[in-house]
Amino acid sequence: MSASLGDRCVAGDVRAIARLISLLEDGDVSAFHALPAFLERAGKAHVIGITGPPGAGKSTLTDKLISRFRNKDLKVGVIAVDPSSPFSGGAILGDRLRMQNHATDKGVFIRSLASRGRLGGLSRATNFGVKVLEAAGYDIVVVETVGVGQSEIDIVRIADTVVLISVPGLGDEIQVIKAGIMEIGDIFVVNKADREGADRVLREIRTMLEIQAMLRRGSSLAPTLSKGIGTDLHHGLGAITGQGSLPGLEAVEAGMEIPPVLKTIAETGEGVDLLAQTILERFDAVAKNGSLAIRRFESVKYQLKDMVSSHAMDFFSGESGESRLDAFAREVNEKKIDIYAASRALFSALIKGETR
Amino acid sequence: MERKIRVVVAKPGLDGHDRGAKVIARALRDAGMEVIYTGLRQTPEQIVQTALQEDADVVALSILSGAHNHLFPRVVELLRENGAKDIMVFGGGVIPEEDIPFLKSKGIAEVFGPGTPTSVTVEFIRTHVRKEI
Numbered sequence A: 001m002s003a004s005l006g007d008r009c010v011a012g013d014v015r016a017i018a019r020l021i022s023l024l025e026d027g028d029v030s031a032f033h034a035l036p037a038f039l040e041r042a043g044k045a046h047v048i049g050i051t052g053p054p055g056a057g058k059s060t061l062t063d064k065l066i067s068r069f070r071n072k073d074l075k076v077g078v079i080a081v082d083p084s085s086p087f088s089g090g091a092i093l094g095d096r097l098r099m100q101n102h103a104t105d106k107g108v109f110i111r112s113l114a115s116r117g118r119l120g121g122l123s124r125a126t127n128f129g130v131k132v133l134e135a136a137g138y139d140i141v142v143v144e145t146v147g148v149g150q151s152e153i154d155i156v157r158i159a160d161t162v163v164l165i166s167v168p169g170l171g172d173e174i175q176v177i178k179a180g181i182m183e184i185g186d187i188f189v190v191n192k193a194d195r196e197g198a199d200r201v202l203r204e205i206r207t208m209l210e211i212q213a214m215l216r217r218g219s220s221l222a223p224t225l226s227k228g229i230g231t232d233l234h235h236g237l238g239a240i241t242g243q244g245s246l247p248g249l250e251a252v253e254a255g256m257e258i259p260p261v262l263k264t265i266a267e268t269g270e271g272v273d274l275l276a277q278t279i280l281e282r283f284d285a286v287a288k289n290g291s292l293a294i295r296r297f298e299s300v301k302y303q304l305k306d307m308v309s310s311h312a313m314d315f316f317s318g319e320s321g322e323s324r325l326d327a328f329a330r331e332v333n334e335k336k337i338d339i340y341a342a343s344r345a346l347f348s349a350l351i352k353g354e355t356r
Numbered sequence B: 001m002e003r004k005i006r007v008v009v010a011k012p013g014l015d016g017h018d019r020g021a022k023v024i025a026r027a028l029r030d031a032g033m034e035v036i037y038t039g040l041r042q043t044p045e046q047i048v049q050t051a052l053q054e055d056a057d058v059v060a061l062s063i064l065s066g067a068h069n070h071l072f073p074r075v076v077e078l079l080r081e082n083g084a085k086d087i088m089v090f091g092g093g094v095i096p097e098e099d100i101p102f103l104k105s106k107g108i109a110e111v112f113g114p115g116t117p118t119s120v121t122v123e124f125i126r127t128h129v130r131k132e133i
C-alpha cells in the first residue's frame, strides 16, 4: 500500500501527500517504503528556512514570499511548525491563517506540524515532510520554525537557505546575540520596519556579522567559531547582495563578506520583492560555486548519524530493550561489572543485531 | 500507537466574529488534539483544500451569519468530490433547530447549538474518530 502511496505523491495526489507526511511524522515503518520512489527528484527543491522569534512576522512574510515565487511560476510547498502544548499534547496551529489566500492555488501546498515535544524527532518529521513535497514536484519548500534559542529543530541541516527574522523592540541585544543563532543565517531580515528602531536593529546585526566575519578570517584565533555550523557556507556570497543590502562598509574595505541584511514590512509586502530576489540569486550562486553541494553533503552525513542513533535508541526501548538494560543495570549495581564495560557489551549486542 | 486527531476549525461566511471558533479550538487543543485554525471568512473551497493538505480527520465549522444551509453542505460536497468523504464535518454557531435535519441529510455529522459544553464536542469527536495504527 505504501509503495503506491509514494507513487501517488510523485504524481501530485494531494491526499496521498498529506497522508504520507502524517505517517512519516508518526514514524510509521510502512511509510518509509515510499521513500525509494522519491529518489529521482531528490535534491530538486530549494529549501528555505524562515526562522525567528514568535510574532516576528514569519508567517506573514512566508505568505508574501509565496506570491513572489508563484509569480515566477514556481510551485511552493510550506511546512509550518508550531509548538505543542506541554500540558495536553495538543496544539493550535495558526501559521496558515496568514497564508489562506493560497489555499486553493494548486501550485501551493501548506502543511502545519506540531512540535509534539519530541527531542530530535521534530527535525526528522520536518525533513521527511520536505522530502515528500519535493518529490511531489514543489520547486521551493519553505520551512517556518520558531527559532532563536528554544528551537530543537535543526533548520540549518534541513534548509539550503536560512532566513533569520528579527524585529525592533524585542530587547534587541538579547535576540541578536543569542549564541549560535547568528551563525546559521544566510540572509537576515529586519521585519516590521514600519516600527521605530528598525534601523538600529539592522546596524546591530551588521556589526555582529562583521565581528563574526573578522573572527572567521583570523580563524586560527577562533577555532571553535570557524568550525561552527554553516561558517564555511557564506564564501563567495557577498557579491550577490542586492541594493539596500550592501554589507557594512568596514567589512567591504577589509575585503570581508557578510550575509545580506534586509528590511521588510511583511504586512504591506514592502521589501519582499528584494528579499525574494536575494533568496533566489543566492541559491543560484551557491549552486554554481559548489558550496550548496558541500552543505547538502554535510547535512546528509549529519542526518545519517542522527537517524542511526535513533535506531540505536529503538534497540533499547520497548519491553525487550528494557529487559536488556535491566540485566546490565543489575550487574552494575551488584558491582559485577563496571558501567563502561556494561555499555560496551550492550553496544556489541546492538551491532550484532541480537534479536529483540 | 495512538495518532493525534487533527481538526480544521474554520469560519465560513461573512460574519466577523470568531470567538466561538477560538473557544472550540482551545478546548480541542486542551483535549490533546491538533487544531489547524484558519480564521475568518473562509470559502468552502479554502476549507476543503486546507482539510486535504492538513490530513484532517475532522472539519469543525462555526457560523453566525445564517448561511449555513448553503455553506455547510457545500463543504461536504467538495470533500466528496475530492475523494475525502471520510473526513467528518460538524457545525456549530447560531443554527435554528428546524435546519438541523436538513443539514444532517446533507452529510453534516452533528450540529452543536450555542450552549453546548465543549466537553460534549470533544467527546463526540473522540467517539467518531478512532485513530490507531
Ligand SMILES: Nc1nc2c(ncn2[C@@H]2O[C@H](COP(=O)(O)OP(=O)(O)O)[C@@H](O)[C@H]2O)c(=O)[nH]1
Residues within 6 Å of the ligand: A052, A053, A054, A055, A056, A057, A058, A059, A060, A061, A095, A098, A191, A192, A193, A194, A195, A264, A265, A266, A267, A268
Ligand atoms: N507592524 C507590523 N506588523 C506586522 C508586520 N509583519 C507582521 N506583522 C504582524 O505581526 C503579527 C505576527 O505575525 P505572524 O506572521 O503571525 O508572526 P510569526 O509568529 O513570526 O509567524 C501579526 O499580527 C502580523 O499582522 C510588519 O511588517 N509590520
Ligand SMILES: [Mg+2]
Residues within 6 Å of the ligand: A058, A059, A060, A094, A095, A144
Ligand atoms: Mg507563524
